[in-house]
Amino acid sequence: QQPVQSPQAVILREGEDAVINCSSSKALYSVHWYRQKHGEAPVFLMILLKGGEQKGHEKISASFNEKKQQSSLYLTASQLSYSGTYFCGTGGGSNYKLTFGKGTLLTVNP
Amino acid sequence: KAGVTQTPRYLIKTRGQQVTLSCSPISGHRSVSWYQQTPGQGLQFLFEYFSETQRNKGNFPGRFSGRQFSNSRSEMNVSTLELGDSALYLCASSARGGDTEAFFGQGTRLTVV
Numbered sequence: 223q224q225p226v227q228s229p230q231a232v233i234l235r236e237g238e239d240a241v242i243n244c245s246s247s248k249a250l251y252s253v254h255w256y257r258q259k260h261g262e263a264p265v266f267l268m269i270l271l272k273g274g275e276q277k278g279h280e281k282i283s284a285s286f287n288e289k290k291q292q293s294s295l296y297l298t299a300s301q302l303s304y305s306g307t308y309f310c311g312t313g314g315g316s317n318y319k320l321t322f323g324k325g326t327l328l329t330v331n332p
Numbered sequence: 333k334a335g336v337t338q339t340p341r342y343l344i345k346t347r348g349q350q351v352t353l354s355c356s357p358i359s360g361h362r363s364v365s366w367y368q369q370t371p372g373q374g375l376q377f378l379f380e381y382f383s384e385t386q387r388n389k390g391n392f393p394g395r396f397s398g399r400q401f402s403n404s405r406s407e408m409n410v411s412t413l414e415l416g417d418s419a420l421y422l423c424a425s426s427a428r429g430g431d432t433e434a435f436f437g438q439g440t441r442l443t444v445v
Contacts, residue, residue, distance in 0.1 A: 272427070277431075310419060318363075318380045321377060
């Protein structure tokens with residue numbers, strides 16, 4: 223079952239904040255977040271695991287509510303480089319099958 | 333450290349033909365996943381291989397198949413191409429698959445005419 227992302231698109235001015243949500247109708251054990259810039263490959267942002275563990279490189283914060291089967295990605299003080307399409311993926315773990323949402327297009331303008 | 337390499341980058345094929353796409357993962361990575369990306373459907377999982385074994389597959393017809401070699405390189409094959417198979421095919425490599433960071437290649441853009 224494909225996770226549902228919201229909003230589908232958001233436009234910000236530099237310095238503004240944004241929240242991207244990802245929800246699933248199935249129990250979540252982990253949520254993966256990736257960003258894809260136009261014409262480029264998706265790039266790993268973060269993995270959130272059941273139990274609270276997080277793995278990530280960038281200074282991007284996220285939450286994972288296991289009970290609500292939801293995750294949110296928080297982009298604060300946005301920069302032009304944050305522009306791109308953000309995908310959440312669910313189902314990793316021992317399933318080895320990551321199902322991605324349809325993406326959220328984030329545009330940051332000067 | 334070399335990234336994930338996919339070849340070819342672009343392909344144009346005719347309906348009914350078959351095609352083979354190649355993916356060389358990052359050295360030391362044993363898991364390779366394949367995805368189909370289209371504007372309407374986003375990233376759709378095709379299959380995942382680890383140490384030459386397919387551990388899971390997505391909801392695609394049997395025309396889509398793949399394999400992985402002992403050096404972790406992977407290929408996917410699409411037979412009897414249809415217009416709807418036109419898409420960007422991405423492969424992602426990771427050390428172990430599952431809940432580990434994946435690195436995507438630039439993809440192969442397949443156009444079926």
